[in-house]
Amino acid sequence: MEMKIDGQTQLYGIFGNPVEHSLSPALHNAVFKRLGMNAVYMAFKVAPESLGLAFEGMRALGIRGVNITIPFKEDVLNFLDEIPEDLDRLTGAVNTAVLKDGQLLGYNTDGLGFLNALREDLSVSPSGKDILLLGSGGSARGVLFAMAHAGADRIFLYNRTHSRAHGLAEYAAQYFPQTEIVAVSSPSEIPAKKLDLVVNATPCGMRGNHELPMEWGLIKEPAAAYDLVYTPKETPWLKEAKKLGVPCANGMGMLLEQAAISFGLWTGKKEGVREAMREAVAACKL
Numbered sequence: 001m002e003m004k005i006d007g008q009t010q011l012y013g014i015f016g017n018p019v020e021h022s023l024s025p026a027l028h029n030a031v032f033k034r035l036g037m038n039a040v041y042m043a044f045k046v047a048p049e050s051l052g053l054a055f056e057g058m059r060a061l062g063i064r065g066v067n068i069t070i071p072f073k074e075d076v077l078n079f080l081d082e083i084p085e086d087l088d089r090l091t092g093a094v095n096t097a098v099l100k101d102g103q104l105l106g107y108n109t110d111g112l113g114f115l116n117a118l119r120e121d122l123s124v125s126p127s128g129k130d131i132l133l134l135g136s137g138g139s140a141r142g143v144l145f146a147m148a149h150a151g152a153d154r155i156f157l158y159n160r161t162h163s164r165a166h167g168l169a170e171y172a173a174q175y176f177p178q179t180e181i182v183a184v185s186s187p188s189e190i191p192a193k194k195l196d197l198v199v200n201a202t203p204c205g206m207r208g209n210h211e212l213p214m215e216w217g218l219i220k221e222p223a224a225a226y227d228l229v230y231t232p233k234e235t236p237w238l239k240e241a242k243k244l245g246v247p248c249a250n251g252m253g254m255l256l257e258q259a260a261i262s263f264g265l266w267t268g269k270k271e272g273v274r275e276a277m278r279e280a281v282a283a284c285k286l
């Protein structure tokens with residue numbers, strides 16, 4: 001069915017910076033088309049000083065829902081009326097906003113999206129595992145809280161800015177006494193003999209950024225690796241992991257899973273959503 005825009009078209013979108021390379025518009029518009037919904041999803045590059053204005057605009061124009069991406073997942077909290085879910089409130093990072101009865105509600109679908117993708121792509125559950133998480137930004141928060149909530153045994157946090165990892169580990173540890181959550185300033189501090197999982201939640205390796213989040217030689221015998229980055233399909237870090245024989249996956253699965261959950265929050269629809277998104281991804285040249 002052809003997409004038509006008329007006086008009743010509903011608007012959705014994503015606020016981020018940069019946002020030009022986001023696949024979210026392709027995913028959500030593919031589902032609107034497949035389900036015959038009169039709606040469109042746009043990418044909005046928002047200057048950091050204009051984030052508040054962007055949310056005022058969302059209210060004023062009746063934009064039904066937006067995703068929030070790099071680097072706004074924490075700042076967005078200043079502009080929401082409510083975060084309905086306890087875990088999302090604790091996480092302190094939001095990637096989905098819903099405008100409902102004039103109220104802006106915030107959700108974090110990254111955490112559950114990540115867990116779903118980890119299960120689908122690597123057959124891994126964090127329960128009882130020793131995990132190294134690279135990064136301490138907005139998506140790392142979602143991933144950290146989801147893994148702790150899912151019963152990880154130990155989570156080691158490593159970040160370029162150590163104080164940020166330290167603050168996040170101390171904050172998260174108070175809510176998950178069953179999980180040891182510690183920030184390490186060097187991989188040599190990790191007491192685990194081997195790691196069950198290593199997760200990259202930094203933009204290192206994203207198109208145009210050739211840095212590695214951490215040299216593989218520094219990481220202790222990893223059993224699996226997940227990279228949140230999905231453009232390119234295989235980052236230099238994942239290429240190395242493959243060479244070492246480490247089972248690994250890129251962030252495409254998480255992108256699909258978190259997007260499908262956001263779509264459900266906005267529209268109440270679940271049927272056919274993942275399938276349409278998968279087809280849209282297959283049609284994209286990455």
Ligand code: NDP
Pocket residue numbers: 069070071072073110135136137138139140159160161164201202203204206211213228229230251252254255256258
């Ligand atoms: P943020 O800006 O909130 O955080 C970025 C984190 O990465 C910080 O911890 C930062 O460290 C670290 N970092 C940034 N640049 C470097 C570098 N050159 N070397 C080492 N560390 C660095 O971003 P997000 O957490 O929102 O996003 C991180 C990545 O995850 C992005 O690439 C994003 O596209 C991807 N992502 C993928 C998703 C998916 O569905 N697959 C979902 C969400 C995110 P510091 O504190 O020192 O600044």
